[in-house]
Amino acid sequence: MQDLARFAVDAARAGGAGYADARVVHDRTQDLNVRNGQLRRSSEGDSLGLGVRVIARGCWGFASTDDLSRKAVEKAARLAVRIAASGTAIKAHETRLAEERAHVADWTSPCVRDPFRIPIDKKVEYMLNVDRALRDVQGITYTNVDLVCRWTETTFANSQGSLIKQTRVRSGAGMSAGAFKDGQFQTRSYPASFRGQWALRGYELVDELDLLGHAPATAEEAVSLLSAAPCPSGEMDLILESSQLALQIHESVGHPTELDRILGHEANYAGMSFITADRLGRLVYGSPRMNIVADARLEHGPSLGCFAFDDEGVPAQKIDIVKEGLLVGLLSSRETAREIGLSSSGGCMRASGWNRIPLIRMTQMSLLPGEGDLDALIADTKDGILMATNKSWSIDDKRLNFQFGCEAGWRIKNGKRDGLVRNPTYAGVTPQFWASLDAVCGPEHWTLWGIPNCGKGQPGQSMEVAHGAAPARFRNVKVGVAG
Amino acid sequence: MTMDRRQFLKSGAAAVGAAWGLSGCRSNGRVLEGGGERAGRSDVLKEVCDRILNLSAGEETAVRVTEAQSALTRFANNTIHQNVSESYRRADVTLVQGRKVARVWTNRFDENSLRVLLERGIEMARRQQEIDDYMPMPGPQRSEAIARYDRATAQTAPEDRAALVAAAVEATRKLGLTAAGFLRTSAFTFATANSKGLFAAYPETRASCSITALGGNSSGWAQGVAPALREIDPEALAERAAQKAIRGRDPEALEPGRVTVVLEAAAVADLLSMMLSAFDARRVLEKRSFFAGKSGQKLFGENITIEDDASHRLHMGAPFDGEGIPRTRVKLVDRGVLESLVYDRPTAAKMNARPTGHSGGPPEYGAYPSHVVLRGGSESLDQLIEQTDRGVLVTHFWYIRFLDAFQLTITGMTRDGTFRIENGKIVSGLKNMRFNISIPEILNRVEALGPEERASGIEAGLIIAPPLRVRDFTFSSVTSY
Incomplete structure (x- = not known):
């Protein structure tokens, strides 16, 4: 594959590209789903292809193919050059890239138990046992268990001499139980909604999640929600558990700090940002308790936003995004970094496959932990609500006005949990919300959540990212906003 | 944004359809090098389906093959900033062994890859539990013939897309606004077949254009989609989006x-x-x-x-x-x-x-x-x-x-x-x-x-x-x- 990637780069250069890079990507996915006691999905497949990206006559061009013959690859390379040249019809400026030295590397992600080597019947048997444990709880009318494993080998080469091979293995698993009664349907999921927890790990992740052990409590809570009190409406203190806070970070910090959005590249679809590049180092994003990093390195944790090099051949790195409440960093590419005068890219460019160009993506964007545990935080809250597990999410196209719903909430009165709450929702405006952050629990409560479905780009791309968070408290938040 | 199931479905090739005839329209522009060569070839996909069905040892086998050639010219800040093309063929095979079902998929069609894939699928199926509500595959069916394939759209050249985008951007720029959006042309063929003799195929082209016009504190949007590029007027869409941005000022x-x-x-x-x-x-x-x-x-x-x-x-x-x-x-x-x-x-x-x-x-x-x-x-x-x-x-x-x-x-x-x-x-x-x-x-x-x-x-x-x-x-x- 290294030869093929180099060949594509050389062909593009010979065709007239000033800069070229090529990625040969081989993906393999196994996807299992059990629903209501039946195996509903048992699928496995692979996809292999090559994409070549060029700058020719000052414009970008990209072509991809799944025909890996030299003839087809050369044709794709020449097509990429031709496509780039067509962009001169309305070229506003020469496309230029921030400096990056050449890298030669071969990197494989850590994996204790290869998930593809676990016999499929063992997986299915386990999933059926989990499903049965959920359905054993009286009142459960719907169950869902997911188990997914992915393997990707990417070979990258560029005309500046980089040659990088990366192999990444990911696993994911989760379950949910639903209860229907009297025209109402309530769900609880574990360990998170939307197919559970995912990581850059092997089957050891599935072992550790212990879905079977958590099934009864998960199902019982779904049934309990049917008779829970509705979410109160008003302003009160809000404690978010870590998986919901992960999505809050994703939508209200991750996307607005993507430099392509800030520069208007996504104006027609994903949207822009309330941030402008000149606010870097000056915008107060939140309270002094707010410390957010984007860290693609393994040191931050083996989750979905971890890699050794991005899809432009830039090494994984840690970027401070918000430091003690101040915006200090943005997510960037080689092109956008240069555009705003940064010396180098933040290494955030990733493509969802061989047939897509890399875009600026969140890596592992996390709220750094504070101190103390959740019980102490609840004990310190006089009038509030704890919300857990995302159910609904929506935010405007500049990432200001947001509204979230969760699967479950617990009213807090005078430092104690005071009953389950159904259909909890909250809303806010990004900087005001983060300014109200006054406590973050400690490292022992911090979890790095893998999110496999971040959508962006035209044509669309679904990307794997991750967010770390510990439960945190926000003061005087509007809750019960959708009653 | 994180995608929900609806958007996932929308983004996938699953949304792509099928039909029978060709419109026979002439190309109105320069021909893309190799453009459209993977489009409208129902007979080729029939051969692909037959090859897979013949290689399969499944008691029942169903194949769905999608072949696509698609290009998208994307613009923002009044300039083309992304400009892409893709070409692929993908097969999705359902294998059944005694009410046990597995699904495998690939984009590799050499005989060895297909054999390995199908053997893997059979092995997966054997290791499953039986599906209570499994239904045997249907036999041959007769679908309505619908023609939504336009050869000119399939053969649209990058220069043609760029020229249309340039006109749209100019329509926005002359009103003091900034344009962002895309123009996409695609050709697909979708085929499905099974071991009971069912075969159906449908080629289709699609052209779509979306434009956001941005003013200082307002924006306007317009979008169009059609089977043929000639039915899309990017300049008119740009003007509509621009008028919205102008009316929406302050x-x-x-x-x-x-x-x-x-x-x-x-x-x-x-x-x-x-x-x-x-x-x-x-x-x-x-x-x-x-x-x-x-x-x-x-x-x-x-x-x-x-x-x-x-x-x-x-x-x-x-x-x-x-x-x-x-x-x-x-x-x-x-x-x-x-x-x-x-x-x-x-x-x-x-x-x-x-x-x-x-x-x-x-x-x-x-x-x-x-x-x-x-x-x-x-x-x-x-x-x-x-x-x-x-x-x-x-x-x-x-x-x-x-x-x-x-x-x-x-x-x-x-x-x-x-x-x-x-x-x-x-x-x-x-x-x-x-x-x-x-x-x-x-x-x-x-x-x-x-x-x-x-x-x-x-x-x-x-x-x-x-x-x-x-x-x-x-x-x-x-x-x-």
């Missing part, structure tokens, strides 16, 4: 509350798309759908009739479903009454109904109405506005999500052109607003309907829908722009 804030809204067709499609999964009979059977237990009940206003009709003159997509079953025309809602659901074969058998030809293919997908038509009325969009004393005009919506999928309650934002209407006239732009409302509430408050048109939003795939005037639409908050 937007005011409207106090949240209940208000009459005039929803353009794209906004209607955005909202309607949230309800479509609820028509899946399996969801009803599992009591996960709003429609559970409501067959024959009057749920919406008398003026609401919703059909699923793959042969509608404005629709696109295959006339058969993922299992190769012909798509039948289904009246989902007749004058407000829930008339029918859509069924895949296993669910139809359980519910003593006929399959309607709406399976997503693999059984886990269930059924989905992918050719929805909301029947329109006689008023034009201008008339809907003129007949509104006080109200809000919505161009389209953004980031619509369920608050409660079972109750069909949703939230979302307006985007790129929200206007105040007073005494039948647009008087100012409005800052974008968040809504919290249930779809049944909306469909019970429709006062007037415009003509049906091809509507696609950022949130929705293609739906044939009219603009609507709706009373008591609930806005809950306003954003700062």
Whole structure:
């Protein structure tokens, strides 16, 4: 594959590209789903292809193919050059890239138990046992268990001499139980909604999640929600558990700090940002308790936003995004970094496959932990609500006005949990919300959540990212906003 | 943004359809090097399907093959900033061994790769549990012949796209605005076959263009999609988006509350798309759908009739479903009454109904109405506005999500052109607003309907829908722009 990637780069250069890079990507996915006691999905497949990206006559061009013959690859390379040249019809400026030295590397992600080597019947048997444990709880009318494993080998080469091979293995698993009664349907999921927890790990992740052990409590809570009190409406203190806070970070910090959005590249679809590049180092994003990093390195944790090099051949790195409440960093590419005068890219460019160009993506964007545990935080809250597990999410196209719903909430009165709450929702405006952050629990409560479905780009791309968070408290938040 | 299932479906090749004939249109531009060579080749896909079926040792085998060639020229800040092309073929094979089912897929078609793939699939199937409601595969079917393939669109050259984009950008720039958007041309062929002798194939082309015009504190949006590029006028779309941005300058804030809204067709499609999964009979059977237990009940206003009709003159997509079953025309809602659901074969058998030809293919997908038509009325969009004393005009919506999928309650934002209407006239732009409302509430408050048109939003795939005037639409908050 290294030869093929180099060949594509050389062909593009010979065709007239000033800069070229090529990625040969081989993906393999196994996807299992059990629903209501039946195996509903048992699928496995692979996809292999090559994409070549060029700058020719000052414009970008990209072509991809799944025909890996030299003839087809050369044709794709020449097509990429031709496509780039067509962009001169309305070229506003020469496309230029921030400096990056050449890298030669071969990197494989850590994996204790290869998930593809676990016999499929063992997986299915386990999933059926989990499903049965959920359905054993009286009142459960719907169950869902997911188990997914992915393997990707990417070979990258560029005309500046980089040659990088990366192999990444990911696993994911989760379950949910639903209860229907009297025209109402309530769900609880574990360990998170939307197919559970995912990581850059092997089957050891599935072992550790212990879905079977958590099934009864998960199902019982779904049934309990049917008779829970509705979410109160008003302003009160809000404690978010870590998986919901992960999505809050994703939508209200991750996307607005993507430099392509800030520069208007996504104006027609994903949207822009309330941030402008000149606010870097000056915008107060939140309270002094707010410390957010984007860290693609393994040191931050083996989750979905971890890699050794991005899809432009830039090494994984840690970027401070918000430091003690101040915006200090943005997510960037080689092109956008240069555009705003940064010396180098933040290494955030990733493509969802061989047939897509890399875009600026969140890596592992996390709220750094504070101190103390959740019980102490609840004990310190006089009038509030704890919300857990995302159910609904929506935010405007500049990432200001947001509204979230969760699967479950617990009213807090005078430092104690005071009953389950159904259909909890909250809303806010990004900087005001983060300014109200006054406590973050400690490292022992911090979890790095893998999110496999971040959508962006035209044509669309679904990307794997991750967010770390510990439960945190926000003061005087509007809750019960959708009653 | 994180994608929900609806958007995942919209983004995938699963949305791509099928048909039989070719339109035979001449190319009107330069020919893309190799352009369109992977398009419209039903005979080639038949050979691919046959090869896979012959190699398979499964007791039953079904194959779905998608072949595509697609290119997209994307622009922002009045310049082309992304410009891409892709070419692929993918096979999705379902293998059955004694009521045990596995699915494998690949884009590698050399004999060795296919043999390994099929052996893996058989091994996976053998290791499964039996499916209680497994149904043997269907035999040969006869689908309606629909022609939505335009050779000129399939052969569009990058220079042609760039020229059209340049004209659109210029139309925006000369008005002092900035343009962002894309122009895409695609050619697909979708084929399905099985070991019982079923084969169906459908080639289709698609052209789509979306434009956002940006002013200092306002924006406008317009989008078009059609089987042929010649049906899309990027310059006209740019002008429409630009006029919205100009009219929306210095937007005011409207106090949240209940208000009459005039929803353009794209906004209607955005909202309607949230309800479509609820028509899946399996969801009803599992009591996960709003429609559970409501067959024959009057749920919406008398003026609401919703059909699923793959042969509608404005629709696109295959006339058969993922299992190769012909798509039948289904009246989902007749004058407000829930008339029918859509069924895949296993669910139809359980519910003593006929399959309607709406399976997503693999059984886990269930059924989905992918050719929805909301029947329109006689008023034009201008008339809907003129007949509104006080109200809000919505161009389209953004980031619509369920608050409660079972109750069909949703939230979302307006985007790129929200206007105040007073005494039948647009008087100012409005800052974008968040809504919290249930779809049944909306469909019970429709006062007037415009003509049906091809509507696609950022949130929705293609739906044939009219603009609507709706009373008591609930806005809950306003954003700062």
